[in-house]
Amino acid sequence: MDLIVTGATGLVGSLLLQYLDKINTNIEIGCLLRPTSDISQLTQLNLKIKYLRGDSFTVKTWQEILSQFCPKTIVHIASIRHIPVIMDCLREAGQNPRLVVIGTTGVYSKYNQYSREYRVIENKITEYPGSYSLLRPTMIYGSHRDKNLHKLIKFCDRYGFFPVFGAGDNLIQPVHAEDLAQAILTALQRPHIQGAYDLSGGTVVTFRELLTLVGKLLGKPVRQISLPLNAGVWSATILENILKERSPVRREQILRLQEDKAYPHDAAQRDLDFFPRTLEEGLRQEVELMRSLGMISS
Ligand SMILES: NC(=O)c1ccc[n+]([C@@H]2O[C@H](COP(=O)([O-])OP(=O)(O)OC[C@H]3O[C@@H](n4cnc5c(N)ncnc54)[C@H](OP(=O)(O)O)[C@@H]3O)[C@@H](O)[C@H]2O)c1
Structure with a gap:
């Protein structure tokens, strides 16, 4: 299997899958989904999808998956909180696929009770022996499925x-879900891109x-x-x-x-061609x- 994606039924993940569909990729994609996940949108795509059932926060799920597959890349969108479990299971399985992880700029919060967990997880990611890209979005908006602006x-x-x-x-700098999904796709297409990137909006x-x-x-x-x-x-x-x-x-x-x-996204602009739309443009689309x-x- 070339790629495993978590969070494929969510706002950002479903856009990523649509973009993969658009570029006509021929790779086999394992989508890790919960038994309750609604896959109706995924079934409409012309992609080679293998549905993997489980919970990405549990050891059992990853042990089962990694005993059957050796993915080249894992795009983990579901929640950065699952990363310690995933990394431990990868170490146990002796696998080092490329990791593309969606984090959050919440890691910068001065409220320790909110940011401490993210900082601990991010530190763990820096110890990953394989290649990784950690993408930190600001507040995500762009559709009635966002958790904030709608x-x-x-x-x-x-x-x-x-x-x-x-x-x-x-100050706030919300990022449009489509711009974020495009950045994930670019990180996927550029395996040499390594490290953490803040992904904020255009305004x-x-x-x-x-x-x-x-x-x-x-x-x-x-x-x-x-x-x-x-x-x-x-x-x-x-x-x-x-x-x-x-x-x-x-x-x-x-x-x-x-x-x-508000966080600058110059590094993402340089390495991921990240040119997010203005807030007015994105909000107009959402409205x-x-x-x-x-x-x-x-
Ligand atoms: N919302 C924001 O403003 C914001 C800001 C910064 C960072 N982020 C991060 O950005 C990422 C994408 O956000 P989003 O808006 O696309 O989220 P979303 O729409 O809530 O989607 C979450 C996805 O993760 C899946 N998922 C959640 N827990 C899971 C589990 N235990 N096992 C397997 N799958 C699980 C969900 O599956 P189901 O279909 O089964 O629910 C869904 O596909 C998330 O990691 C989020 O924390 C969000």
């Missing part, structure tokens, strides 16, 4: 306002500027309601406890609102997509 767009469209906790002048904005942009694209004003940061932390905690996964906002997101989350799906008013 909820904000929907809320602004429905209620015409959005709360701004604290000053709202922190740096403050949170308030983001809301103004969303209002412009929705064609209606979005009022910015200024609130103290503590009120946000409390509200998010309560919402998360009640709504769980459906909560429009997580406590950690509010806490991290105080942090600037149009959500309109076409009837998720927001037209």
Whole structure:
């Protein structure tokens, strides 16, 4: 087997598989999927896919896979938290395929409880005896499947306002899922590319500027309601406890609102030809997509 991909049913992974389909690759691709994963999109692709069932966070799954296959490359999108398990199983199996791992710029957070785990895992990756590329996206957006901006767009469209906790002048630089998927494909096509790369979007904005942009694209004003940061932390905690996964906002997101989350992507531009679209262009596409799906008013 040439390639194993995890996370192929997710937002970024499904785009990567579509791109692999477009370039007409003839390689055999093992997609590691959970028994509950929805494979309907994958079955429509003209790719040589082998469906491997399991859980990429468990030793048993990787032991089973690596006892049957010697992949040349593993693209691990599902979660960087699974990496220690994967690396241990690879060592046990005596295999050193090229690893392309999706991490997160969350590793730079000053909130230790959030970033420490990522730092420990990243350190482990640097000890990998094979070739690896660690790609760290910022906040991912681009469709109704993203975890972040589509909820904000929907809320602004429905209620015409959005709360701004604290000053709202922190910097963000969201990256479009398609630009990220393209960068993964390039890392796959350039096996000599080694090391870590930050993958941020084409535009740096403050949170308030983001809301103004969303209002412009929705064609209606979005009022910015200024609130103290503590009120946000409390509200998010309560919402998360009640709504769980459906909560429009997580406590950690509010806490991290105080942090600037803009990171240069010069190294990725140089080595991966990474030229991400502007936020206005990407958000316009997302708004149009959500309109076409009837998720927001037209
Ligand atoms: N969202 C962001 O803003 C952000 C920012 C920085 C980094 N990242 C990272 O970027 C990566 C891609 O994000 P995404 O938005 O594409 O995620 P996503 O849409 O939530 O997709 C996650 C994928 O991973 C699979 N998966 C999760 N846990 C698994 C497990 N234990 N075993 C096997 N498969 C598993 C899911 O399978 P199912 O179909 O079965 O659910 C799905 O295919 C993730 O590693 C994420 O942590 C995200």
